[in-house]
Amino acid sequence: MLMDTFGSRLRTYRERSGKTRAVLGGLVGRSAEWVKALESGRLLTPRLPMLLRLAEVLGIDDLSALTGEQSLPVASVTRAGHPAMDSVAAAVQRTTLPSGDPVKVAALRSRVDHAWATWHHASAERTAVAALLPGLLTDARLAARRLDGVDRRQAAAELARVYHLVQLYAAHQPQPQLVWLAADRAMLAAQDADDPGAIAAAAWYYAHVYRSDGEPDAAEQVLVDALDLQGDGEGGSAEQLARLGQLQLGLALGHARAGRAGQAWRYWDSADAAARRLGPGYVHPWLMFGSVVVDAFGVTLGIDLVRPGDAVRRAAAVNYSALPSRTRRAGGLIDAARAHLMRRDEVAVVHLLGRALRESVETVRHQPYARGMAMELAGRTGVVGEDARELALAMGIDW
Template sequence: MPEHTDTPGPNAMFGQNVQRVRERNGQTRAVVGGLIGRSAEWVKAIEKGRLGVPRLPLLLRLADVLGLRDLAELTGDERLTAVSYSKAAHTALPAVKEALTTYQFNGTDEEPETVDSLRARVRQAWQLWHGIGEHRTNVAAVLPDLLADLRHAARVHEGVGRRRVLVALAETYHLAQLYLSFQPVPELVMLTGDRAMTAAQDADSPRAIAVAAWYMNHVFRDAGERHEARVDLAMKAADLIRQGDTPEDLARRGLLQLAASLSYAKIGRKGDAERFWDQAESTAKRLGSGYAHPYLIFGQGMVDAYAITMNADLVRSGAAVESAEAVDVTPMPSATRRSFHMIESARAYSMQREPVAVVHLLKKAHEESPETARFNIFARSAVADLAETGPATVRGDARFLRQEMGLSVAA
């Protein structure tokens, strides 16, 4: 007679892990299912062990929706790491990593660069990020020296000069965080977000703290942190500049309202997501229809474009497509943001199962900013899927785009 055991089978264990992570995130089955193109009943069947572990492309989407980097947290297989399959590494990553993890303990006798000159270099670096061409490659070329010079200046300058340098250093850490995003180095993304916030606080600058909170919000969202912590961070930072009516203050306040909206959308709280999006829209209107912040890019166009993301995360595919059809991203003064919002539009059409529109938009996004498309997780997975399993009408274009994006057949 076989020995009785209460050890759950692999399907049951996988399902229990999915349910545990989903509930930890505060996500409903409908939200998780909708974001990966499946029903709430499909998620329930997974969680109850009635369905087995999905194939790798769908498993990667599930891990991304649940905010997981390691597939092992779902499967128990330590050999499977989500970032190994879904994220690419830029060629300059080792140099940027070295710049972030190299520490200088002397050299304060050397005369530092002037504060105005350093701040001008930071502005130029942001222009490279938003400009046409290989924006990651261009920014990676200037980041190491810029970080080293700003750190040196922060050690040497005092008083107001030091605080201005620290604000510039925080802005440069934001650039580093953006460069590192969608690469298999989550620990460095967290590091740069934390360093930016520390520099902003040391500068005693409410505006710098507000921007750092916007970027930390992205870090927390990617790490699967609880939405309450993200909203609390955004609202506390917004409270620091609640009395300001200048464009600089309004742009930052609007960013944090968007942060709260996106956080609530991630867990399916439609009313709260729309409430904060409405606040962001009201803030953008105060700035005027043609306004866009020089490097944060906040303005009416950005708010309208984020309606696509909000509705897609709320699993309202029809509303997401309507938002995509209503917004014109061409006036937005950032090739990277134009490309990103085109990719989000493609994600909306993907939820509607319209592969022709998906491929068309991803091709446009790649033409607009090749490295934005190449490193975006949705773009990579959608192109890989459509190139192999898409309808015959789009498979050829998807395979061409796969080649243009430098993806392997198994990407």
């Protein structure tokens, strides 16, 4: 097929992604008939905010692939770059080790714990951890290379945790290669640690990268491989059970992204059972696995499976204030906003985005879905448009 019109291009990319018209329409808050009308040319090319949402859902990096016009990288609009990105990237890409004696494992672990607490509790989490990551990377790499025996393996596990933070810091920014590099190095460090728990955490974060890149099967494989190392969790510690549940939750997210509802909810049920065994007040201190987190990800599953009514119902039942992490609260509220947008409840979308922004300015500012929703609603008239334009400005979107 010659991709000489917007409609024909849209159809080609939709079919390549394996999505039906109903699924694509649902993911951007429209109907299958609306998608059909775009593809047939009965509707004009949508405005920029909707084009960006279509591109994100279809995994298109440049809007020219859809419009046939001048190049406009999607990331240049939907992904805001953090000012400290260059310094963090330089620390990650450094190939030589500094001289000097390595820090002791206990001291290194304490610093890594502090960095993770900073990530979860700061309202500007990227700015806060960017000041810590270069030095922490240097010391963790040195310890993982220079220490011996058990200390070396434990230092490697801490190095993996530092790379997980790098991945979170770099996510949704204009340097996706840094996210891949951090995920790959985290897995290598976890394998060097010979620690099933560290490998489980690395698999959780690696699977996020694969899903974001449109590779749900690769995401599933890395999670299954890690799951095989964990055992069934019976008689294990809370830490072991939490990592087992986290892997099952990752599998649920991957199946939902691929549209496999039965498998998605089966794994979600397993993750939920693990979380319930840990108790209603338990949340892992840095992985953030627990009952309330599993509940929040149930909203994500409903969105990806294009069941907006179920997603909205689940969002209403989530106690977001019980999430002991500003970044997770903000992320959960963004998903709740996505669910309401699918139902065209635009007042709720603005309200939820405002709540998310109060939790974490930088989570919202760097989240493509949040930016896309604000841009779309900023074009509305009346109170919704006025409030959305204020939100867009707070996200660094110039209107």
